[in-house]
Amino acid sequence: MTHYDFDTVIDRHNTHCKRTDNLVSEFGSKDLLPLWIADMDFAVCSEISEALVNRFQGHPIYGYTNTYDEYWQSIIDWQRRRNGFEISREEMTFMPGGMPALGMILNFFTKPGDRVVLQEPVYYDFKDVIEGNHRLAVRNNLIPTGDHFYKMDLDDLERVFIQQNPRLMVVCNPQNPIGIVWKKEELQQVAALARRYNVILFSDEVFGDITLFGHKHTPLATVSEDAAAVTITCGSPGKTFNIPGLKSTWLVIKNPELRREFYRWVEVNELCNANIPALLATEVGYRKCEPWLEACKKYIEQNVLYVADYCKENIPGIYAIKPQASFLMWLDCRRLGLDHNELVRFFAEEAHLALNNGEIYGVPGYCHMRLNVGTPRALLEKAMGQLRDAVDRLKNR
Ligand SMILES: Cc1ncc(COP(=O)(O)O)c(C=O)c1O
Numbered sequence: 001m002t003h004y005d006f007d008t009v010i011d012r013h014n015t016h017c018k019r020t021d022n023l024v025s026e027f028g029s030k031d032l033l034p035l036w037i038a039d040m041d042f043a044v045c046s047e048i049s050e051a052l053v054n055r056f057q058g059h060p061i062y063g064y065t066n067t068y069d070e071y072w073q074s075i076i077d078w079q080r081r082r083n084g085f086e087i088s089r090e091e092m093t094f095m096p097g098g099m100p101a102l103g104m105i106l107n108f109f110t111k112p113g114d115r116v117v118l119q120e121p122v123y124y125d126f127k128d129v130i131e132g133n134h135r136l137a138v139r140n141n142l143i144p145t146g147d148h149f150y151k152m153d154l155d156d157l158e159r160v161f162i163q164q165n166p167r168l169m170v171v172c173n174p175q176n177p178i179g180i181v182w183k184k185e186e187l188q189q190v191a192a193l194a195r196r197y198n199v200i201l202f203s204d205e206v207f208g209d210i211t212l213f214g215h216k217h218t219p220l221a222t223v224s225e226d227a228a229a230v231t232i233t234c235g236s237p238g239k240t241f242n243i244p245g246l247k248s249t250w251l252v253i254k255n256p257e258l259r260r261e262f263y264r265w266v267e268v269n270e271l272c273n274a275n276i277p278a279l280l281a282t283e284v285g286y287r288k289c290e291p292w293l294e295a296c297k298k299y300i301e302q303n304v305l306y307v308a309d310y311c312k313e314n315i316p317g318i319y320a321i322k323p324q325a326s327f328l329m330w331l332d333c334r335r336l337g338l339d340h341n342e343l344v345r346f347f348a349e350e351a352h353l354a355l356n357n358g359e360i361y362g363v364p365g366y367c368h369m370r371l372n373v374g375t376p377r378a379l380l381e382k383a384m385g386q387l388r389d390a391v392d393r394l395k396n397r
Pocket of ligand 1: 038096097099100123172176207244
């Protein structure tokens with residue numbers, strides 16, 4: 001079996017990398033271990049880098065480029081094989097990113113002032129894109145299950161649909177920041193309600209390939225006829241193969257009524273025009289890099305277990321929730337006895353760690369932080385040591 005190296009620490013400073021080079025603008029100091037924004041610190045699978053080098057060195061013209069059959073087929077085959085998701089070319093379009101896709105969908109299917117449902121805590125850019133486009137985010141927040149996990153509040157969802165009359169709902173499937181893999185039954189209920197109340201579902205499945213500990217991703221559009229009728233699926237090889245900077249995203253809309261005009265609008269405005277590295281890396285990733293992904297997931301699982309155990313043994317004030325998917329961990333810090341602003345300051349100024357502030361994911365993120373464990377173990381060990389020492393100093397104050 002090929003050995004993949006996830007242990008080598010690669011210095012990302014001064015490469016225009018947001019994670020390292022935005023520390024001062026985001027956290028006020030450059031002297032922090034960066035474990036925030038959701039990309040990984042691992043080199044991509046060599047098949048991807050070799051294909052890109054060969055293309056760029058082998059042929060010196062980088063002109064206007066079509067999408068091509070092998071590109072589409074690589075997505076179709078991957079979804080069929082891994083998720084049992086049957087899709088065809090005419091149901092798909094290329095998009096230059098998940099949030100650009102959401103922005104386009106909001107602009108096409110809704111109007112200013114329309115309501116869009118979010119289930120917080122959830123990836124903060126959804127709210128920013130919704131509100132930045134002058135739509136109104138309304139909440140159907142997740143509810144804690146008592147065992148440090150969360151579930152959907154489906155009774156409340158029906159109430160929100162009736163009372164708020166939203167046009168769209170974002171389903172983060174799998175969920176970020178907690179890393180929840182939604183069950184088929186939950187998704188079926190959401191889809192049935194959406195159909196009944198005429199709500200389009202934007203299913204963000206960019207973490208669908210990074211399921212952990214035996215959990216299995218269920219594409220929302222596969223769970224029922226209702227789901228197929230109302231769902232816009234947004235997928236990407238970005239998280240899967242650690243290539244989010246290449247801006248390669250695809251949409252699937254099964255319902256021809258829903259997609260026809262939208263895809264025409266996207267095309268005339270040239271919003272689905274692809275670029276050479278995005279197409280090539282996507283195709284090569286889906287075709288050749290599955291073993292890399294499986295090895296990467298094993299490495300992430302070990303990192304997750306390490307952090308969960310480390311907190312249990314050394315930092316009892318922090319409970320690190322094990323995700324079912326993603327390389328992100330939701331840290332419940334309520335038992336540290338700090339208020340949220342103190343907590344955010346504590347992580348940056350005392351522990352010298354750059355983590356995402358839990359409150360950007362919504363009100364339920366109070367006294368929570370999000371830790372990115374898609375990083376070499378050595379860095380994670382250093383980070384946990386810094387955190388333990390800072391917590392110990394806090395106790396002795
Ligand atoms: C759930 C989720 N969706 C979408 C994105 C961003 O997608 P893109 O970079 O393709 O806009 C992220 C990035 O972290 C994410 O966590």
